[in-house]
Amino acid sequence: MELDDLKNKLKDKLAASCERKEDLLAIIHGRSGQTIGRLKRSLAFEISISILFAILTLLLMVTTDNPNVRELSGFLFIYCLGFVVYMWRVWVQVRRSGSIYSSSMLDATRKIHDTLSQYVKVCFLFSMLAVPVVWVIMIRFGMKEAKVEKGDPFIFFRQVKFQILLAWLIVWSLFVYFLSRWYLRKLYGNHLDDLRDQIRELENG
Template sequence: MMKLDSLKDAWKVYAAQTAAAHQVTEDQISGLMKVRTENAVTKLKTNIYFELGVQLFTVLLFGVGAFFTENDPVFTGICALVVVLCLPFLAYFWMRLMYLKALNVSTANLRATLRNLIEMLSGLTRLYFWTNMLLAPIGLVAGQLVYLKLANGINISHLPWEQMYLRLTIGFLIGAVVGYFFLKWYIRKMFGNHLQSLRSAYCELESLEAAA
């Protein structure tokens, strides 16, 4: 009987030591969330670099188009309009990138960092969605005209506009519908998943602080 009691006591000591060895401390949890936050920031930087590349390519492409089509003032105007619309996006994403590059993620200010990131990313997704919802229909209309110019060599300034109204109106409506669903998918893919991850980390950190 004494041997059995000794065995039970030894097992309890061993179990307690094992549990202590595998116990996750608050600092370890904070460290893990710091790593998650840093990973999200790294992926956000990559996505913003991609957006900057797209905007810069568009500005250069349509800038060249505007420069070499002086004999077609309507097409030149379309190219110039695209450049003007893209430049604010270029500046905005550049500022967001500089913000992320200057961000110092540490466990000491992790909660404030997460809150600021969530606010920044929420504002970015809202702005990106609504501005592009306005621009998507216009973009499809402009795309039709650019296609006529490049594929068929038509001088857009000499188009019979009275015959184009129905076609352009249909393009505008299609652009609005397609743009809505595409933007929903694209924003979720590029930014929405990261935003959800940051929100989850923020909630976990709040729960950890409340339990402390």
């Protein structure tokens, strides 16, 4: 009789432990779903802003009479368009990976984390690659102006205009670097850290 009571107590403890484990996993699943939702909204917001900026640069390119502004806005339009295409591919990939009803929550969360972590790296690289291109375009503008005014494009490098432009480009480049790091951290970094912690909890669950 005592043996039966002991078995029943062990069964009750085991059942209670399983229920607590299932409740804990359900909580983790819910938190992961919320974090993934925030990451998707961040990506959708960035796609919308990039499309809007691409439209504005296109309008500026076709309406301006200044050839320098047209060249710069043309570069920015192509740059934004390429970035929008890449972001859309990431969006589709995240949507497919996030189908938790067709795959396990752990696998889906891992795929989304890996996809968006890679996206953040590429996004930062995109921002930094634009810096030297803008440098070249702006210096070319100065050389073209010096050729028209003085007949020698290289005289631009001996003018005060070049020193002012150089200082402006250095400050602008540092601004882009730190803004990109802060912006990506604010939009994705904290959520990706949360997702990484939730992956560990799912693995240990």
